[in-house]
Amino acid sequence: MDAPFIDNSDQILDRESQILGQLDPLGAAALGLQRCKRWGYWTALAILCINLAGDTTNAVIAHDWRTLIGLPIGGAMVVYLLTKRSAFAP
Numbered sequence: 001m002d003a004p005f006i007d008n009s010d011q012i013l014d015r016e017s018q019i020l021g022q023l024d025p026l027g028a029a030a031l032g033l034q035r036c037k038r039w040g041y042w043t044a045l046a047i048l049c050i051n052l053a054g055d056t057t058n059a060v061i062a063h064d065w066r067t068l069i070g071l072p073i074g075g076a077m078v079v080y081l082l083t084k085r086s087a088f089a090p
Contacts (some may be wrong), residue, residue, distance in 0.1 A: 041081065041088040048078050 029047055032040015055070040 036088050038088045038090045041085065045078065045081055048074050048081070052078070 025043065025047060029040055029044040033044055034040070052071060052074045055067040055074065058064045058067040
């Protein structure tokens with residue numbers, strides 16, 4: 001009797017290590033945004049734009065249509081940041 005959940009354990013660990021690797025730039029952006037620093041603004045904006053590009057690429061190339069849900073969410077966050085640009089001091 002095979003245990004199918006054991007076969008997926010490597011994929012789960014790989015995904016967790018990818019998420020943990022992203023915490024450093026995301027944490028830095030969150031800290032910069034909280035302190036209203038210009039570098040936090042640009043870091044968050046860059047991360048969101050890279051995420052939007054990745055979601056679009058996954059939808060078009062890999063035909064993973066579930067990634068399209070990130071486009072309106074990420075787009076709304078980018079628009080919000082663009083409207084609040086003056087709040088971030090240099």
